[in-house]
Amino acid sequence: MDAGTARTDAQAAFRQELRSFTKAHGTSQAVRALLDDPAGYDPAVWELMAKQLGLPGLIVGEEHGGSGAGAAEAVIALEELGAVLLPSPFLPSLLGTVAVLAGGTAVARILPAVTDGQRLALGGAELAGPGGEVSAAAGDDGGWRLTGQVPCVLDGAGASLILVVAGTGAGPALFAVPAGAPGLTAVALETLDLTRREARLSFDAVPAELASDPAQAAWLPRVRALAALAVAAGSLGGIRRCLEMATGYAKERTAFGRTIGSFQAVKHMCADMLVDLECTRAAVEHAAKVADRADETGPPGEAAAAELPAACSVAKAYASDAFVRAATTLIQVHGGLGFTWEHDAHLFYRRAFSDEQLFGDAAAHRAQLAAALVVPA
Amino acid sequence: MTGLDAYRQQVRAWLAEQAPAQGWLPAGPDGSADGSADGAATAADTLARARRAQAALFEAGYTGISWPPEYGGQGLSNREQVVFNQESEQYDLPVFPFLIGLGMCGPTVLSAGTPEQKERYIRPMLRGEEIWCQMFSEPGAGSDVAGIRTRAARQFDGSWLVRGHKIWTSGAQYCDFGLLLARSDPDSTRHAGLTMFVVDMHSPGIRIEPLRQMNGGSGFNEIFFEDVVLPPDATVGEVGRGWHVAIVTLMNERVAIGAGRSRGGSAMSAELAAKARAAGRDGDSYLMDQIADVYVREQVLKYLSEAVNEAVLAGRTPGPQGSIAKLFSTELGRRGNAAARQLAGSRAQAWEPGDAEAARQAQQLLSAPGWSIAGGTDEIMRNILGERVLGLAREPRPS
Numbered sequence: 124m125d126a127g128t129a130r131t132d133a134q135a136a137f138r139q140e141l142r143s144f145t146k147a148h149g150t151s152q153a154v155r156a157l158l159d160d161p162a163g164y165d166p167a168v169w170e171l172m173a174k175q176l177g178l179p180g181l182i183v184g185e186e187h188g189g190s191g192a193g194a195a196e197a198v199i200a201l202e203e204l205g206a207v208l209l210p211s212p213f214l215p216s217l218l219g220t221v222a223v224l225a226g227g228t229a230v231a232r233i234l235p236a237v238t239d240g241q242r243l244a245l246g247g248a249e250l251a252g253p254g255g256e257v258s259a260a261a262g263d264d265g266g267w268r269l270t271g272q273v274p275c276v277l278d279g280a281g282a283s284l285i286l287v288v289a290g291t292g293a294g295p296a297l298f299a300v301p302a303g304a305p306g307l308t309a310v311a312l313e314t315l316d317l318t319r320r321e322a323r324l325s326f327d328a329v330p331a332e333l334a335s336d337p338a339q340a341a342w343l344p345r346v347r348a349l350a351a352l353a354v355a356a357g358s359l360g361g362i363r364r365c366l367e368m369a370t371g372y373a374k375e376r377t378a379f380g381r382t383i384g385s386f387q388a389v390k391h392m393c394a395d396m397l398v399d400l401e402c403t404r405a406a407v408e409h410a411a412k413v414a415d416r417a418d419e420t421g422p423p424g425e426a427a428a429a430e431l432p433a434a435c436s437v438a439k440a441y442a443s444d445a446f447v448r449a450a451t452t453l454i455q456v457h458g459g460l461g462f463t464w465e466h467d468a469h470l471f472y473r474r475a476f477s478d479e480q481l482f483g484d485a486a487a488h489r490a491q492l493a494a495a496l497v498v499p500a
Numbered sequence: 501m502t503g504l505d506a507y508r509q510q511v512r513a514w515l516a517e518q519a520p521a522q523g524w525l526p527a528g529p530d531g532s533a534d535g536s537a538d539g540a541a542t543a544a545d546t547l548a549r550a551r552r553a554q555a556a557l558f559e560a561g562y563t564g565i566s567w568p569p570e571y572g573g574q575g576l577s578n579r580e581q582v583v584f585n586q587e588s589e590q591y592d593l594p595v596f597p598f599l600i601g602l603g604m605c606g607p608t609v610l611s612a613g614t615p616e617q618k619e620r621y622i623r624p625m626l627r628g629e630e631i632w633c634q635m636f637s638e639p640g641a642g643s644d645v646a647g648i649r650t651r652a653a654r655q656f657d658g659s660w661l662v663r664g665h666k667i668w669t670s671g672a673q674y675c676d677f678g679l680l681l682a683r684s685d686p687d688s689t690r691h692a693g694l695t696m697f698v699v700d701m702h703s704p705g706i707r708i709e710p711l712r713q714m715n716g717g718s719g720f721n722e723i724f725f726e727d728v729v730l731p732p733d734a735t736v737g738e739v740g741r742g743w744h745v746a747i748v749t750l751m752n753e754r755v756a757i758g759a760g761r762s763r764g765g766s767a768m769s770a771e772l773a774a775k776a777r778a779a780g781r782d783g784d785s786y787l788m789d790q791i792a793d794v795y796v797r798e799q800v801l802k803y804l805s806e807a808v809n810e811a812v813l814a815g816r817t818p819g820p821q822g823s824i825a826k827l828f829s830t831e832l833g834r835r836g837n838a839a840a841r842q843l844a845g846s847r848a849q850a851w852e853p854g855d856a857e858a859a860r861q862a863q864q865l866l867s868a869p870g871w872s873i874a875g876g877t878d879e880i881m882r883n884i885l886g887e888r889v890l891g892l893a894r895e896p897r898p899s
Contacts, residue, residue, distance in 0.1 A: 497773050
């Protein structure tokens with residue numbers, strides 16, 4: 124199996140722990156048992172993910188009970204979980220945590236509960252592209268009220284606290300809304316990816332807590348970039364698994380008296396997947412490095428913060444296209460078996476096309492990069 | 501500061517001082533491995549400039565960085581070599597004629613040659629005094645090097661008589677020495693019975709004819725061996741083991757080509773974007789998507805080579821990124837050309853006399869098919885990835 128990259132011994136050990144965990148709990152059987160489950164994940168496994176791996180509080184600072192890890196570790200976790208499609212609230216909670224940390228004003232109020240496994244979700248028209256809008260208005264009591272709609276939010280119906288990007292008169296701001304707040308409606312959606320739960324959220328004057336500093340604007344591009352990177356990191360794991368499954372099958376399956384992997388038509392498909400895997404890995408890990416550097420103070424940190432949106436867009440644009448290619452190739456290599464319900468290939472195919480659209484598809488990220496390219500220096 | 505940081509500072513300072521003095525320009529958008537620049541290197545002044553640059557590198561100790569000191573190398577590790585590569589990337593060092601010698605022939609002589617050969621050849625190669633080429637391909641032996649028919653017959657006095665026809669040799673017209681792969685056992689087939697030789701390219705009986713490529717350049721040559729006599733000590737490695745020696749050379753070639761193409765960072769997309777803006781086409785979403793795709797791939801190629809460098813610097817074994825880079829870079833080149841054509845419109849096929857920009861683009865377009873063939877075809881590269889990295893079975897040989 125692909126060893127994966129680890130820049131430090133601690134990262135290598137963390138990856139190894141995750142692999143042991145997914146080997147035990149992320150089997151095809153376990154994943155399939157949850158496909159029809161309304162919650163879509165196994166709470167006992169999520170509890171173990173918290174206890175054994177510290178995943179809910181992975182990037183939460185130690186002062187709030189978290190592990191204080193950075194983007195490099197988050198990317199490792201997302202890659203390993205993405206490789207087995209293990210359903211869990213990890214990604215939505217991580218996205219919510221990223222938003223709270225970037226927003227900066229509600230960290231101490233929200234994040235200690237997250238490290239205990241409280242589930243977050245993150246939504247906003249600003250994040251998902253066109254098709255919805257939420258606006259925030261200051262109420263008579265000095266609090267905020269949200270009105271509008273977000274077309275799809277990962278774990279939007281299951282999370283206990285939802286982070287919402289909403290427009291204020293002074294620009295977009297981050298708000299926290301508890302599940303069950305008056306005026307909040309969550310409608311569970313049908314999902315292409317059966318290992319994910321998504322909901323449409325409607326807000327009708329829902330009371331909300333402000334979680335960002337209206338005077339600061341830098342948090343939103345950071346959240347957008349890191350959300351795209353998080354999805355790309357999961358895609359990286361998916362591509363890796365697609366390649367492993369395809370080559371494994373190409374070595375075993377015989378046709379015309381030889382293994383199908385000895386035919387160049389099949390071999391070259393696998394080689395192209397390897398190219399895509401290594402290119403995605405290079406892009407995702409570079410973006411994670413930039414994200415961690417952006418946390419540092421001083422000019423190097425500022426330079427990294429300025430590079431972060433482009434680095435994450437490169438990763439998301441490449442990873443989304445590459446995962447779609449890998450999952451499609453996976454099915455092709457498996458022939459008739461590849462498009463049966465029994466084979467796991469379709470689960471990766473579903474995940475690939477889900478990842479493609481979440482937090483901006485490849486074309487949207489290329490459009491952002493293009494806009495930056497034509498700005499005169 | 502670690503020793504490596506100190507080394508980096510030293511390299512940086514030296515380059516900053518030498519570049520203006522030597523007239524080394526900042527690196528341009530095109531790598532030099534496209535076969536168009538090498539034709540120009542035949543000009544005597546270009547060659548003289550290359551020799552001056554290589555001699556300066558040797559004097560300062562920045563060539564053969566990881567090669568053994570007894571033969572003129574610096575005896576340092578690959579880590580210092582990587583540091584030098586990183587620091588020199590931003591300059592267009594005019595040392596193109598030496599790349600095959602330093603990238604392929606030198607490592608082969610060091611790995612398989614005798615102490616006498618190393619003593620004789622390595623130092624002049626490093627100093628830029630002698631230029632090398634490699635002669636493996638033949639009209640009947642391209643991707644399948646084992647189809648070689650050039651014959652090396654051992655004479656009664658131990659010397660070798662060579663007769664045959666080689667092709668696709670870069671820079672043969674100005675080379676002093678070359679590595680020759682020839683069939684030393686007339687009864688052998690395929691990989692057995694091949695031997696590697698070092699050839700003095702000024703020997704009688706060698707006829708070199710430039711090969712005109714579809715892009716109009718003549719960077720490659722055909723070489724005819726008409727009863728060329730090689731001395732008994734011309735063999736590199738054991739007689740009959742030439743294939744094993746050649747593998748070392750070819751592995752070094754692919755790494756050199758992939759690395760060469762990764763130069764220039766995001767230069768191609770930056771140039772395309774600037775032109776799109778100047779032409780008022782920056783609102784054309786199809787064109788801008790193509791340009792951004794070129795940018796994405798340029799970045800990815802850069803990160804791939806950074807990942808290799810980082811692994812070497814940290815003392816880890818690099819992954820397959822080096823082999824992947826060649827395959828990936830040919831695709832990037834094609835996509836860059838597609839965006840450029842989209843931007844140029846009819847000017848891509850007919851341009852005003854003296855429009856150097858349009859002519860250069862046409863040159864790139866006509867060079868692109870060669871990128872996917874020279875130094876290992878895309879298909880051979882995919883076989884290598886599929887078989888050596890992924891462990892898939894080889895095509896069965898006809899019995």
